[in-house]
Structures are given as C-alpha cells and as structure tokens.
Amino acid sequence: MFKDGIQLYPDADEDVNDFIELVQQDLIGCCGFSNDDEGYKQWGQNMYFNCSVSDSMKDLNKLACAVPESCCKYKDGEIKNLLCGAGVLNKSPSEVSNQIYTRGCLKGIGDIIAQNSLVFGIIIAVVLVVQMTTIYFAKNLIFQIKQQIRKWRYNHNR
Template identity: 35%
Template sequence: MGGGRRRETPGYDEDFSFVSPVVKYLLFIFNFLFWIISFVMLSIGVYARMMKHAEAALACLSVDPAMMLMVVGVLMFIITFCGCVGSLRENICLLQVFCIFLTIIFLLQLVAGILGFIFSDTARSKVTEMINNAIVHYRDDMDLQNLIDFGQMEFGCCGGVTYTDWSRNMYFNCTEKNPSRERCSVPFSCCIISKDKTVINTMCGQGAQDLEYVIAGDQIYTNGCIDKLVNWIHSNLFLLGGIALGLAIPQLVGILLSQILINQIKDQIELQNYNLKHRSDPWS
C-alpha cells in the first residue's frame, strides 16, 4: 500500500511534561515564605516612619533603621514576587528577572566581603563615619537612639573612637554656649551598671566628658565602640562565616531552582512546538 506513516513524538505521550511539579512548587513555596517576610519588614518600616515626626525623620534618613527596613523590604518584595508569579505561571521572563536579581545580590555580598577584608582600614573609616553620623542624630530618632543604646550596653563601649565623641551631639556638646542640661554628658548606655540594679539612673553619665580619663573609667565605658566591634568580629569569625553561609545558601538554592525550572519550561515549549508542527502536518 502506498502512502506515508504518521510520525509520533518520539518517546513521549500526549500528557508528558518536562516541568517537574516538585521543582515548580518548591520554588513557589521558597519565594512565598520570603515574600511574607518582606511584607512584614515593609509594614514595620512604614509603621515606624509614620510614627515619627516629619522634621526628625527627614533629618537623618541615612541612619534611620526604619528606612533601612523599608528599602530591604521593598527589594525582597519585588524579587520574591517575580519568583512566586514566575514559578506559578511558568513565566520565563519573570524567572530570569528573579534569577538575575539574586545573582547580582549574591555577587555584591561576595565583593563587599572581599573588599572589606582587603581594604579593612577604608572599611573601618566608613564605619567610623557612620557611627559619628549616628551620634549627631542620636536625639532625632527614637529607633536610632534605641539601637545605639543597645549597641553600647551590649559591647560595653561609648562613642565611636572614644567617649568624648559624644561632644559631636548638640545636646552633649561641651562648649560653654550649650544650654542643654546634658552638656558634656554621655547617654546612660555608656554607664557601668551593676547587674543587681533593677532601676537605672538615666543621668548617670552627667558631666562624664569633663572628667579625667581614669576617673571617668570608674563610672562609664571609656573605650570606643569601633575597637570593641573590630575585636568582636575577630573573635567571632566562625560565627560570622556561618551567618554569611546561612544567607548565601537560600540565594544559591533560589538561583539553582529557577535555572532548573527555566530549562524545563524551555524544553516543554520545544515539545509543544514539535507536537503542533506534526499535528498540522502529520505526514511530514
């Protein structure tokens, strides 16, 4: 008998799909969890900003913890949204955006870590500049104030390089023209407070900058927070390495899953095109 024979798709039936449901929904759940976290961070940041006075909030945007939460929250929200929708809808474009963003963030973290290690002096000067800027705006932002107080009490330190750095703040400035009752003082978080005290004297740092270094050391921490922070980093390199690894692993997992899913979707598209072609021309 003459005539040709209809070709079938080699090795695959009509219901076959290259896209693995495990990879697809694992990537979706992965992104959905971080999307919820980003939404919470963004909400907290927005709420904290709304609770602040406008003038004080605008005065120190660069050292505002609420602003930092909002920026990180927005970035995470956009990236994880692309991952969620891209995986659920099998959209290659959104998945590529998600993958590119994660790769850029991972590389930036890697470069920042390497540069911070190589140019440690430059990194130290930048951190010092940030701390000094935070000291200037200490009374302008309650969130920033709480953060500084927590850091000084946790590390047992005071100021940036030394406790006299608090003279940079207009309220603690030692000039004779300063009318503040906190003139030449330091925050209570600089004070050496015994653990058995249940009530903290918030004026314990009164006039501490006027005292001699040795005498001041009896009632406040005289070492700056920069040296304390550097010593803590040197003593906890394994912990910091573990944290860095803990941050890197989810990013690498996201990149890997998105790349696998992108390749699977591309294979599925090729299969669909193959089937359409041979349905329209069954004798080809």
C-alpha cells in the same frame, strides 16, 4: 547620624536619642562614636556635657564633663542613676572603666565582628549555597519547560 546625634543630644529627634541610647547601653556597650578606647570623650563636643562651663556654673550644670546615663555600666538589680557619668570626661579610661563604657561604638562594632567572624562566615556561606541552589533549580526548570515546548510543537506539527 550617630555622630551628629551626639552633638545634638538630648535636643535631637527623639528617635535619634533612643537609637543612641539603645546602641550604647543595650546592643554594644559603648560610649561615643569613635573607633578607639576613649570614645566617651567625644561627648565633650555636646554643649550640655562639655567641660568648658565655668566653675561657678558647674554647680548648676551637673552634666558638665559628664556622659549620658546610657554610657554607664550597671550590675543586675542596680538602680539607674542619671548622674552616674558625672565628671568623667576629664579622667583617663583606666580611672572610669568600672563606671562607664569607655570604648567608642565603632570600635565596639569592630570587636563584635572580630569575635563572631566564624559565625558571620558560616551565615554568609549558607545564604550563598541556598541562593546558588535556587538558581540551579530555576535554570533546570527553564530547560525542562523549553524541552516540553519543543516536544509539544514537534507532536502538533506532524
């Protein structure tokens, strides 16, 4: 969905566009879908952002060789600029890394998981302990109920 959304952006469904913007700007700080440090170049597959526009049309199409505004890095209190990512697709990551997020979102997710693997491991362990404890108590309750049924039958069959 994310990869297809990049190709169709901004003509895609509004929810898909919002999801792409949320992931890129707010959740992960990434640009594009790929699993590398040049994820922003994937926006070249989009018909609005690709660099194949003729030089005479580039003056009309300010989005040519650009990335969406959700790829841009902002400092606190800085005013957002819709053209902050203009002309970055034909530049190297080192040239634009202060201006936009360059890593792909899959790499961003991988980095987050790697940085927080201990936290994820603890959460998984706690969930497993809670589940196993619940299963133990449920089995114990079943055993006690069966024991009471046997006692009741024994006392009523005398």
